Amino acid sequence: MSATTASTSVPARDGLPSPQRAHAMLVIILGLAVSVLDGTIVNLALPGIARELNSDASHAIWVVNAYQIATLVMLLPLASLGDLVGYRRVYLIGMVLFTASSLVATFAHSLGMLIAARALQGLGAAGLMSVNSALVRLTYPRAQLGRGMAINSMVVATASVAGPSVAAAILSVASWPWLFALNVPLGILVLVLGAKSLPVNEPAAHSGRRFSGVDVLLNVLMFALIFIGADRLGVRGDPGQGTGVGAWVILLAGVAVGFIYLRRQLSLEVPLFPVDLLRIPVFALSMGTSVGAFCAQMLSFIALPFLLLEAYGRSHFEAGLLITAWPLAIVFMAPIAGRLIGKYPDGLLGGIGLALLATGLALLATLPTHPSNADIVWRMVLCGLGFGLFQSPNNHTIVTSPPPHRSGAASGMLGTARLTGQTLGAVILAGIFSFWPPHDGKGQVIALSIAACCAAVAAVFSTLRTRQPAPRHA
Template sequence: MSTQRNPWPALYALVVGFFMILLDMTIVAVANPAIMKDLNADVSQVIWVTSAYLLAYAVPLLVTGRLGDRFGPKNIYLGGLVVFTLASLWCAESTSINMLIAARAVQGLGAALMTPQTMAVITRTFPPDKRGAAMGLWGGVAGLATLVGPILGGVLVDWQGWQWIFYVNVPIGIIAFIAAYVLVPSLPTNRHKFDLVGVALSAVGMFLLVFGIQEGNTHHWDAWIWAMIIAGLVVLGLFIVNQARNTGEPLVPLSLFKDRNFAFSNLAIAAMGASVTSIFVPTYFYLQQVHGMSPTRSALVFAPMAILTGVFAPIIGKISDRVAPRVIPTVGFAVFSATLFGFSALMKPDGSIALFMVIGGIAGIANACIWAPLATTATHGLPVQQAGAGAGVYNTTRQVGSVLGSAAISALLSARIAAQGLPGGPIGEGGGGQSLSNLPAVVRDPILEKLSTALSQSLYLPAGILLIGVVASAMFVGHAKSSGDKQDDAAKANIGAH
């Protein structure tokens, strides 16, 4: 572990790129209607723009952390940043929905190369009494990025068009590359065996499962769709068996899950990833197509959520050090779930936008209770030599949750739209459809009522998923208070100062 230099500048440099790649998980949600209109796509296709990114991001995470150990986290991070930045340019230049989906998959691969290296640098450069504070910053950035994405996306879509949500990554990527090249130290490398069978099983299983769920409604849940979903579950089962029998270096060391808090933290963060990814699709369709808002105005509706998350994260970080690990995240998940049920109740053609923003602010405080406390609790009880592997599994679990959430909301939204007797296309925006604003009121109003109902009902999914987080967080146990733990607690109480 390096103790000869201040590790914070290196972490700040890495956080720039980390923030950017997490931003791209949610920045597309606000641009979906514009992308559908410009590229003549339908709902299922445009959600694949997000799912392709998430899938290509999630599957390699288990092995890209090992690549960082083998070739150096700095080198792999910089390589991933180059891939991500060039893929962003490809996204912006895409002229068809299929080209955009392909470019997003490459972008996700770049993100997968980058993410584990940020955790590796924390583990390998921060002394134990500073690691908690660094993890708090990492977790806070993760939470804030997912909420800021739609706001920034709305401004860019209105300013220059949806392409600019990808163009903007190019200068940021260049700045992040220079900062990391200068500030991140070159760390010692270690030889690793790569579990190629495990990589193949996890990739095939995830693809079959996600594709089946997301495309099920489009193909009327035919037998081959169910066969694909079942096959995906079987392959993922084989992956777990393979990991249990692997006597070398498995991708997922199952012994990690003997730590109760680590196991339940992974379940909770998967629920969080799934819910956050699936919230913004129906809510932005509602704000833009039922209320007729521009992308910028619709994104600003969620500004209180993002602002209050940023304000309360350091405050709640200090409070959480004084209470049992289960208290803060359990309350956070419960309140967050309640706010989504509140959103659902408001999603009518005449729903109050002011009340929507108030509920969003409460959701922001709830978010601050979840991201950083979960990240700290997940690895707190793991031995130092397992901290890197634990962080890799935790990151992967969050991304797998995000992928499944994106696929599930696509299937549910398409199903609810069809159940309301509405066309399964892009809800009056693309695919040759006529804009709802151009229709006479006698035709438009019943459509808006049905559309609001479909979008409102689809929010039950993320609201329900968050209840899994409530149960998982309630299962946490208290940390043993050794002298080393007390030093960590003192460091983590200073999260806000960093």
């Protein structure tokens, strides 16, 4: 039996048969891991890249920015394309582009060439991320979908913090081009396995479907201008520096473009930015929950190193170990949360998890003047357990509340909510540090307090979902 026949012989909503399901999930995990990992893996190598390619640090940072902007601006367009032509096709083309651009980056002999390769790599990563959750929905039976979302949550949590460690291991034995070269054999493996095992969905015919270049352009401009404006406000480097008028002009221009773009989307039957899905109350509440939770996470993840290094005098090694307790707790909790999905309402699980996160952040904000490592670790663990309990059920609701033919749009919104919340958190922190520099610890305490408030608001949004009826198509 051919791979295509095997994929389509089982109704998409019932998932894949067991052996093929495991192979498909392996492909999905590998693609997700490498695309998330490559967002941060280059950070540690930037000084060496700048030195070897005869550039300065302000230009070299675009090796990171090009990847992240390309990923962010193309998530929704490629998710929409997945609804039109099939998620499997978008995923595999994304991996082809990711692998080919990694090869180009490996042999880049100038900074411009490397930045261009990283932009193409980010475009490939957007293809992987945009349809990731939609493919998980096709892979697992409805009764086991929570398990698939829990695995996704673990991969994102692990890969998002593993970049510096993986980079350090590679750079200890090889030069920076190997950070990209290792993607090539991995990408080829994913392509070979994916062509045989990924599920195939037949796009539903819909008279309102179209792929508009104008909408794609507005989407790109909105997210790019907001990202660049946030970046110049201090998301990169030392928060609190470079908060000039130009940064605010760029940021406000992005907001203005967004206003025009979203008004245009309201008149479309199947919009690129899925405002139609935001009319589903449980979906809208889940998006608000996600943005608030990731805003809290980013606020704390940037503030905590400053708190531990500047206020408490920990070494970089000690600070890294202490912060690692948070993602480890997520990895521990994610499979437990996956097993609870279906037994208890997603909104209730998310609300409890975010309440734990808010409590942990508030406790971190009220640490004593000279805390022990144990004082810090158990608070970090509480935050990680709460975040892990929230993430899988929330993602489950985002993916399953829209109708199946809009799974791609939902998958794209899941990633967009994460990146939007993280960008918002970074902008808020930049503003805090511009008023309260991090040297005495006051700015960090304020940031953690605001993060706790964001998590508490997100908990309210999550709990409100329990009053909403479950969508009939889920």
